[in-house]
Amino acid sequence: MRRPSGPQTAGTEARTAAEAALRTGADASPQPAAPTAFFDVDNTLLRGASIYHFARGLAARDLFTTRDLTRFAWGQLVFRLTGTEQRAHINAAREAALAFVAGHRVSELVELCEDIYEDSMSDRIWSGARTLVERHRAAGHNVWLVTATPVELADILARRLGLTGALGTVAESVDGVYTGRLIGDLLHGPAKAEAVAALSARTRLDLSTCAAYSDSYNDLPLLSMVGHPNAVNPDPELYRHARMMGWPVHEFRRHRATLRVGLPAAAAGAVAGGLTVGLVRRWRRRPGN
Numbered sequence: 001m002r003r004p005s006g007p008q009t010a011g012t013e014a015r016t017a018a019e020a021a022l023r024t025g026a027d028a029s030p031q032p033a034a035p036t037a038f039f040d041v042d043n044t045l046l047r048g049a050s051i052y053h054f055a056r057g058l059a060a061r062d063l064f065t066t067r068d069l070t071r072f073a074w075g076q077l078v079f080r081l082t083g084t085e086q087r088a089h090i091n092a093a094r095e096a097a098l099a100f101v102a103g104h105r106v107s108e109l110v111e112l113c114e115d116i117y118e119d120s121m122s123d124r125i126w127s128g129a130r131t132l133v134e135r136h137r138a139a140g141h142n143v144w145l146v147t148a149t150p151v152e153l154a155d156i157l158a159r160r161l162g163l164t165g166a167l168g169t170v171a172e173s174v175d176g177v178y179t180g181r182l183i184g185d186l187l188h189g190p191a192k193a194e195a196v197a198a199l200s201a202r203t204r205l206d207l208s209t210c211a212a213y214s215d216s217y218n219d220l221p222l223l224s225m226v227g228h229p230n231a232v233n234p235d236p237e238l239y240r241h242a243r244m245m246g247w248p249v250h251e252f253r254r255h256r257a258t259l260r261v262g263l264p265a266a267a268a269g270a271v272a273g274g275l276t277v278g279l280v281r282r283w284r285r286r287p288g289n
Contacts, residue, residue, distance in 0.1 A: 031204070034141055043216075044126075103180070114156060136211070146196060148187050167187060167192070207225055207226050
């Protein structure tokens, strides 16, 4: 499917993203769907940003440059210190990822995602988030991921965790090969609510019986549309709003002050380590080495 030509409004972009994300989900059911829990991924289900862990996995396989990894590391540092998503960093991550996937087969990326999940992501799932997920599953609820993460990676996360499905950002492909463009926009902010509304209409889901979990004030449209909104590791704006509204707040970051103080040195070490690896690789490629 090719993206329509010509200018589009933000609302049209959100609807396009929602429709694209929904195509990755389950078929319509003749019976109303069971109560559903919707989970954001970054800093809600998973420590840090999934796109950064994905980039690290690509860099470890020599598929990203040291400069790319350094940029991702900086975005990850800001995300971890502030607890907020920066649109400029999200766009930079999107552009870098799209540039990488252009010309690659979808099956190739899915295989990479499987390996990267095992190597870089499986041990970063919050144990508290696992507990929340299991409570819903034990109650017979469906559990969906709703995330700006590429849908191929979101699908793997959902399958490995035994969830019902995933709504994620959809990259355009033609004949099984990525074009380097998106279908719609990032599944972010209001676009998540659009995707959940589309899923609700398709499956006759009563959103008043549903729950949603997120760390970000950007996801307020999604949180506000369900009967049971929850804040997880919330950013300051979401924390204030959740307290004002009486929403449950789940905090899985054991020592927030320690985290804020300790991360700069750790992140600097990670970046320096990445640069060192890059220099060593270049040195090895020089004639005579």
